Amino acid sequence: MPLKDYFSQAEQNLYTVRDFLRFALSRFYHAKLFFGHGSTDAYDEAVYLILHTLHLPIDTLAPFLDAHLTPIERVDLLSILERRVEQRIPAAYLTHEAFLGDYRFYVDERVIVPRSFIAELLRQQLSPWISDPEAVHQVLDLCTGSGCLAILCADTFPNAHIDAVDLSPEALAVARRNVTDYELDTQIELIESDLFTGLSGRKYDLIISNPPYVDAKSVAALPQEYLHEPKLSLGSGLDGLDATRIILQHTAEHLSDNGILIVEIGHNRDILEAAYPKLPFTWLDVTAGDQFVFMLHRNDLL
Numbered sequence: 001m002p003l004k005d006y007f008s009q010a011e012q013n014l015y016t017v018r019d020f021l022r023f024a025l026s027r028f029y030h031a032k033l034f035f036g037h038g039s040t041d042a043y044d045e046a047v048y049l050i051l052h053t054l055h056l057p058i059d060t061l062a063p064f065l066d067a068h069l070t071p072i073e074r075v076d077l078l079s080i081l082e083r084r085v086e087q088r089i090p091a092a093y094l095t096h097e098a099f100l101g102d103y104r105f106y107v108d109e110r111v112i113v114p115r116s117f118i119a120e121l122l123r124q125q126l127s128p129w130i131s132d133p134e135a136v137h138q139v140l141d142l143c144t145g146s147g148c149l150a151i152l153c154a155d156t157f158p159n160a161h162i163d164a165v166d167l168s169p170e171a172l173a174v175a176r177r178n179v180t181d182y183e184l185d186t187q188i189e190l191i192e193s194d195l196f197t198g199l200s201g202r203k204y205d206l207i208i209s210n211p212p213y214v215d216a217k218s219v220a221a222l223p224q225e226y227l228h229e230p231k232l233s234l235g236s237g238l239d240g241l242d243a244t245r246i247i248l249q250h251t252a253e254h255l256s257d258n259g260i261l262i263v264e265i266g267h268n269r270d271i272l273e274a275a276y277p278k279l280p281f282t283w284l285d286v287t288a289g290d291q292f293v294f295m296l297h298r299n300d301l302l
Helices: 003-013 017-031 042-053 071-086 091-095 118-123 148-156 169-181 216-220 224-228 242-254 269-275
Strands: 098-100 103-105 138-142 161-166 188-192 204-209 255-264 293-297
Touching: 003 017, 003 071, 017 042, 017 071, 042 071, 042 091, 071 091, 098 148, 103 148, 118 148, 118 255, 138 148, 148 161, 148 169, 148 188, 148 204, 161 169, 169 188, 204 242, 242 255
Parallel strands: 138 161, 138 204, 161 188, 204 255
Antiparallel strands: 098 103, 255 293
8 A cells, every 4th residue: 555545544543642653653664764863763753753743741651642632633643754754854853852861952954863972971071081070161072063062061061161163054053052042152152163174272171072974885875864964964984084084183282281082983993993003092981882982182192
């Protein structure tokens, strides 16, 4: 049966939240959707889209499962589910929100959907690598995108001025909205710059970056959902390390004497260590292991 017929019949035959949850799961599994932009499976994403569209708490499903929906609510639900299935748009772009832990951010297709292991480390105040978070005064977030990590830095380091840098003016417009929503306009400065090119003379106690790091072969094989994200935010040359190389080349001149650099590089640890055999990378533990985020001190880079 053509997909449009499934949705046409659904409008006449689905009445409760439970009905729509079952229908969404059937359609998600049948379409073989990819889940990697906030949800990890079809069930969680279906629950999230349904509760969000109905303006219900997204962590409370059970009390509403057998609630009957109004005709307008049914139309709204079928519309968002159909867009998710037919156009394979990530849920975050459909709802214009994404989460990192307890933080909520506005997102649209001008920015990559926030997902970073660095967020886990910031929630731990980068302990034990930074002993006194209040002594951190200058922070740089390279490739800020939606501004999510810069905002986490503002909470983690209350005395710090934070430069949030991105090459894309469109991304910085989204970041501005999030920075303003969190009332951090005086603490976070948004700067349009191609990595360090617009930061002459600026030095930092901490530089963090979640740069593009997908290699060319992997970019070509990405699921369709990723094609909705900005291309500049994903691929970084043949081996995925073009941006990381520039960061390593110029970071030392922008770090204070005891400053540190933290960079997320995806699955590129082996390639990076082979390219820089003399650099004493420290690989930081996150929920997925110790393969994805490295740290270097300024002296390591001299």
